[in-house]
Amino acid sequence: MSDIGFEIDARLKKLVEEMKKKGLRVTIQRLAIASTVFEKIKGHPSFMDVLEEVRKRTPGVSTSTVYNTLQLMEKLGFITSFSYRGETHYDQPHPHVNVVCMDTGKIIDLPEDRDVLQLLEKKGVKVKTVVVYGYCEASGPG
Amino acid sequence: MSDIGFEIDARLKKLVEEMKKKGLRVTIQRLAIASTVFEKIKGHPSFMDVLEEVRKRTPGVSTSTVYNTLQLMEKLGFITSFSYRGETHYDQPHPHVNVVCMDTGKIIDLPEDRDVLQLLEKKGVKVKTVVVYGYCEASGPG
DNA sequence: ATATGTGCAAAGGGTTTGCAGATAT
DNA sequence: ATATCTGCAAACCCTTTGCACATAT
Secondary structure (H helix, E strand, O other): OOOOOOOOOHHHHHHHHHHHHOOOOOOHHHHHHHHHHHHHHHHOOEHHHHHHHHHHHOOOOOHHHHHHHHHHHHHOOOOEEEEEOOEEEEEOOOOOEEEEEOOOOOEEEOOOOHHHHHHHHHOOOEEEEEEEEEEOOOOOOO | OOOOOOOOOHHHHHHHHHHHHOOOOOOHHHHHHHHHHHHHHHHOOEHHHHHHHHHHHOOOOOHHHHHHHHHHHHHOOOOEEEEEOOEEEEEOOOOOEEEEEOOOOOEEEOOOOHHHHHHHHHOOOEEEEEEEEEEOOOOOOO
């Protein structure tokens, strides 16, 4: 469990601890999937994005294993997800504001979102994540 | 075109005008679908919700007709949509803040949302609609 | 008269599942 | 040793489409 070829970032380390604590198995596949997800999560990857990237690195991993692992990671609170245009997108678990451009399909995190979150919380909303559907600079509604 | 059994609300009237102006046909089905949608839109109905409600009122209307009409209405700006848990939900077209309870699945409009929208616009985001994923009063994260 | 719309039924796309064989503990 | 996990392949659900028939204009 020391030389497996992955960068062990803090989240991965914590996930592994968490899995062990719960008697869940730390498999090669789960490590490959988790490290991929942590690396790509800022880009709001879709399920297929994750699957493809995992397979680039570790060929042969199955759809269901990726699916199961993503569900596990979500249940353990390491990622969140939301759906856009019929696809599931994975995202960082801390409350923040995503902006989706309905023209380009791009999804970015709003840089300074603390005030938005605070305003929502002040209104009694327990925020997990926020998705703003709109248009980016270059494009307009229609 | 006078006694068709539907309440002609302002939006329906406007939609009909718009359709005529564009040479689109004002059919019984479209009227049934549109009036249903306008009546139920505050409840963020899913595609299936709309289909079922339309059929309750006007049996025999097909999936594709409902589908086409909803797309048409969206293109003409009378409704918007977003997806949640793999389902398309239809919504009012003006910018506003929806709150989704990830526990109960309930979707409601945030009552006083103008300041939230203004704050987002001030940050340069052209907002079409906002979906806040969180938890309602009774439930907590987990 | 005819361009547009409808309904049927099937295809599509992404997600989810059942199960036999494999494996981390 | 054995409970858990993996991979395959098929099922699933919702959405989307093609096309012959019907209809609003």
